Amino acid sequence: MLDVKDLRVQFLTSPHKWAVDGVSFHMDEGEMIGIVGESGCGKTVTAMSLSGLLKKKDVRYEGTVKLDGREMLDTDRDNIRNLQGTSLAVVFQEPLSALDPIMKVGPQVEEAIMVHHPEISPEDRKKMAFEAMENSGLYDLENVYESYPHQLSGGMLQRICIAAAIISKPRLLIADEPTTALDVTTQAHILELLKRINREQGTGIIMISHNLAVVNALCSRIIVMKGGKIVEDGPAYQIRNNPRHEYTKQLIAAIPTREKKYR
Amino acid sequence: MKKILKSDNWYLKCGIFITGFILIVILIGQFWTPYDSGYMDGAARLEGPSFAHIFGTDNFGRDILSRVIEGTGTTFLVSFCINLIGLLAGTMIGAAAGYRGGLFDDLLMRICDAITAFPNVMLALVIIAVFGSGDLNIIWVLGILFIPSYARIVRSQFVQQKSCNYVQMAKLMGASPLRIIFVHILPNIYSTLLPAATIGFNNAVLAEASMSFLGVGVSANKPSLGRMLNEAQSFLVGGAPWYAAFVGLAIVLLVMGLSLLGEGLQKEQLRGKK
Ligand SMILES: Nc1ncnc2c1ncn2[C@@H]1O[C@H](COP(=O)(O)OP(=O)(O)OP(=O)(O)O)[C@@H](O)[C@H]1O
Ligand SMILES: [Mg+2]
Numbered sequence: 001m002l003d004v005k006d007l008r009v010q011f012l013t014s015p016h017k018w019a020v021d022g023v024s025f026h027m028d029e030g031e032m033i034g035i036v037g038e039s040g041c042g043k044t045v046t047a048m049s050l051s052g053l054l055k056k057k058d059v060r061y062e063g064t065v066k067l068d069g070r071e072m073l074d075t076d077r078d079n080i081r082n083l084q085g086t087s088l089a090v091v092f093q094e095p096l097s098a099l100d101p102i103m104k105v106g107p108q109v110e111e112a113i114m115v116h117h118p119e120i121s122p123e124d125r126k127k128m129a130f131e132a133m134e135n136s137g138l139y140d141l142e143n144v145y146e147s148y149p150h151q152l153s154g155g156m157l158q159r160i161c162i163a164a165a166i167i168s169k170p171r172l173l174i175a176d177e178p179t180t181a182l183d184v185t186t187q188a189h190i191l192e193l194l195k196r197i198n199r200e201q202g203t204g205i206i207m208i209s210h211n212l213a214v215v216n217a218l219c220s221r222i223i224v225m226k227g228g229k230i231v232e233d234g235p236a237y238q239i240r241n242n243p244r245h246e247y248t249k250q251l252i253a254a255i256p257t258r259e260k261k262y263r
Numbered sequence: 264m265k266k267i268l269k270s271d272n273w274y275l276k277c278g279i280f281i282t283g284f285i286l287i288v289i290l291i292g293q294f295w296t297p298y299d300s301g302y303m304d305g306a307a308r309l310e311g312p313s314f315a316h317i318f319g320t321d322n323f324g325r326d327i328l329s330r331v332i333e334g335t336g337t338t339f340l341v342s343f344c345i346n347l348i349g350l351l352a353g354t355m356i357g358a359a360a361g362y363r364g365g366l367f368d369d370l371l372m373r374i375c376d377a378i379t380a381f382p383n384v385m386l387a388l389v390i391i392a393v394f395g396s397g398d399l400n401i402i403w404v405l406g407i408l409f410i411p412s413y414a415r416i417v418r419s420q421f422v423q424q425k426s427c428n429y430v431q432m433a434k435l436m437g438a439s440p441l442r443i444i445f446v447h448i449l450p451n452i453y454s455t456l457l458p459a460a461t462i463g464f465n466n467a468v469l470a471e472a473s474m475s476f477l478g479v480g481v482s483a484n485k486p487s488l489g490r491m492l493n494e495a496q497s498f499l500v501g502g503a504p505w506y507a508a509f510v511g512l513a514i515v516l517l518v519m520g521l522s523l524l525g526e527g528l529q530k531e532q533l534r535g536k537k
Contacts, residue, residue: 051435057365085437097428100447112436164436 001204002027002050002172006063009042009049013058019045021228022063029171030202032195034215034236036251037225043208046225047174049073050206051090052080067172085112089165093177095157099149105160106145109133112168132167133160135201137193155186159193166197173197176208191218213255216240224248272534275527281520289336298326300333300486309503318509321491322498327506331513334486338517341402341481342467348406349467350460353413358444360414361421372418375411383408383466384473396479405470409463416459420452454532461525468517488514 009020020042027033035043048054050065052072065072067087072080089112092098099108109129113120120128130141136159138144149157158178165173175194179187195218198205209215215222215236222239224232224247232245243249270276297317304324312319318327356375360368378386387404394400424430425448433447474480475489488510495507 053431053435081437081439083437084435090432090435092428092432094428098432100429100433100451102450103447111433111438115437115439115442161432164432 001029001031001068003066004050004063005066007046007049007065008062009045009054010060011058012060018228020049023225023228023230024063025223025230025233027172027204027206030198030204031221032198032205032207032219033221033223034207034209034219035223035225036209036212036215039210041225042228043210043225044176047090047176047206047208050172051088051174052084053090082116085170086116086168087170088172088174089168089170091158091161091165091173091175091178093180095154095161095181096149098161099157101149103148104145105147105149105152105157109145109160109164109167111164116168128167129163132163135166135197136160136163137189138163153186154182155189158182158186158190162190162193162197166201166203169201170203172204172206174206174208177210178207179209179214187214194218212239212251224251270531272527272530274523274530278520278522278524278527281516282524285335285339285517285520288332289339292329292332292336296326296329296332298329300325300329301484302326309498309506311503312505319503319505321494321503321506327509330486330491331488331509334488334491334510335513335517337481337485337487338468338471338475338489338514341471341487342464344402345405345409345467345471346460346464348402349409349413349463350456352407353410354417354449354456356410357414357417358421358449361418362425362440362444362448364422368418371414375414378408379411383470384477387470387474388477388479391474391479399481401471401474401480405467405474409467412463413456413459416455417452420455421448424448424451454535458525458528458532461521461528465518465521465525468514468521472514488517 003026005024007020007023008018010018023042023046025033035046037043045054049061050067050072061073063073067083070079070083072083099105106126106129107114109132110125113125113128126145129145133141133144138156138159144152144156144160152160162178173194178194179190182190191214194205194207197203207215207219212222216239219236222232222234222236223230224239224245226247232239232243232248239248240252243252302325304320306324307316307320308324309322310316310320310324316326316328318331321327321330356371360371383405386408387401390404391400421444430443430447433443438447471480471487472489472492475487476493478490478493480487480489491510492507492514495503495510498504499507
């Protein structure tokens with residue numbers, strides 16, 4: 001479904017450094033893969049290139065990104081816009097800032113439908129929003145629908161963002177550290193939710209995190225990045241039990257375990 | 264409304280009170296004034312304030328109160344139109360420049376700079392001297408001269424907002440630039456724009472008054488505060504000082520109400536941000 005070949009991204013503001021330096025991977029329909037790596041290793045930049053969010057005038061690209069056989073890097077804005085919100089959706093790290101502060105959250109969930117299917121009536125659109133919100137684990141929908149972002153908790157806001165992402169049943173969902181801004185319990189719930197969406201709706205999910213433990217518990221496949229490059233790519237059990245690269249071993253050592261805690 | 268009455272924002276309260284009062288007077292003036300503002304009573308020229316003529320009469324024996332009420336209406340309406348042109352066009356230009364960025368932005372902003380380099384009233388005088396002072400020319404000319412200040416405010420807000428995550432999010436949903444500008448960003452800068460618009464209105468009142476004081480306002484047979492002040496100045500010493508005083512009072516009241524309103528809204532907005 002998604003095919004990334006030798007992707008390189010360079011910001012024109014720092015022309016001597018590749019923020020993403022030759023990343024290649026393939027993703028199958030309905031797969032859930034995790035990308036891990038330390039801060040600044042290029043995870044977000046990779047995700048942004050996949051979603052077509054980087055402006056041509058800010059960055060230089062090399063390589064190809066194909067979603068369902070369609071080239072994402074070279075097409076013009078209109079083509080990308082048609083994919084965004086239909087085939088592809090993104091969930092950000094900071095749910096509060098990702099939402100329009102003075103718009104009720106309900107209509108924001110409907111944004112993708114409003115943009116791509118203006119022919120759908122407001123009532124049907126609302127029904128779809130309710131369904132997406134329910135699938136995102138929200139309840140008391142009537143009330144939540146009428147709320148403004150600042151009235152809801154972080155966990156609920158992230159669920160709203162997820163609802164907004166899945167309302168159009170995208171084939172690929174990119175979640176860029178979706179739980180970093182949340183407390184541990186909420187984190188677990190949101191991660192479960194993403195797993196469920198992947199299982200029940202067959203949405204392919206790329207889960208970005210700097211926490212190998214999180215990705216490990218969730219994803220069938222893990223990509224480890226360092227300094228803009230992929231250092232290891234394989235099934236989760238293999239990465240966990242039999243890491244080949246020194247850096248992966250360090251990451252695993254960094255996971256707090258019970259033995260370490262009580263020693 | 265209740266919130267406003269309860270709040271301790273005295274600027275806002277006084278502003279709303281004064282401006283509201285003026286608006287009511289203007290509205291009443293549309294249907295009824297103590298005298299016909301054009302009626303000349305030859306027997307009562309330059310009379311001081313009395314029960315018959317509360318503000319006195321002018322050199323043609325016309326009732327000053329009636330003329331002040333009508334003149335305030337004219338000034339208000341003309342300033343409103345000037346401000347509206349500036350606000351609408353300024354918002355469009357500022358939004359386009361700020362959202363688009365790049366060379367386009369630079370070009371538009373330099374044009375705005377060039378216009379603001381000259382004092383509005385002076386530039387307006389020159390333009391009107393060239394094109395003549397038709398009935399509505401002053402509205403167009405001043406309206407256009409008001410565009411840059413709005414364009415600048417809107418542009419800076421757009422530059423700030425367009426990098427916000429919620430805009431990125433809307434983009435990721437496939438929203439078009441027009442949708443992002445009008446549905447997402449504009450409502451978010453409304454609270455900045457409102458006080459600016461009120462202060463702009465205030466400047467428009469002063470500009471209109473100055474222009475008609477200099478004799479290039481709207482058509483001569485309509486009383487307007489600036490023109491009346493011009494007429495009154497010849498009787499300032501000796502003849503009828505109250506004439507200028509009452510007209511001046513109307514201008515001061517109008518400007519004060521609007522600037523208090525603007526200040527109040529700005530305070531309210533700053534408080535909202537905290
Ligand atoms: N707008 C930008 N302009 C210039 N360089 C940038 C920009 N955004 C990112 N970079 C560079 O790209 C590199 C990768 O950044 P990126 O945000 O992808 O890291 P990350 O892996 O997502 O880190 P984190 O875990 O902190 O989110 C960084 O080293 C940074 O210097
Ligand atoms: Mg990141």
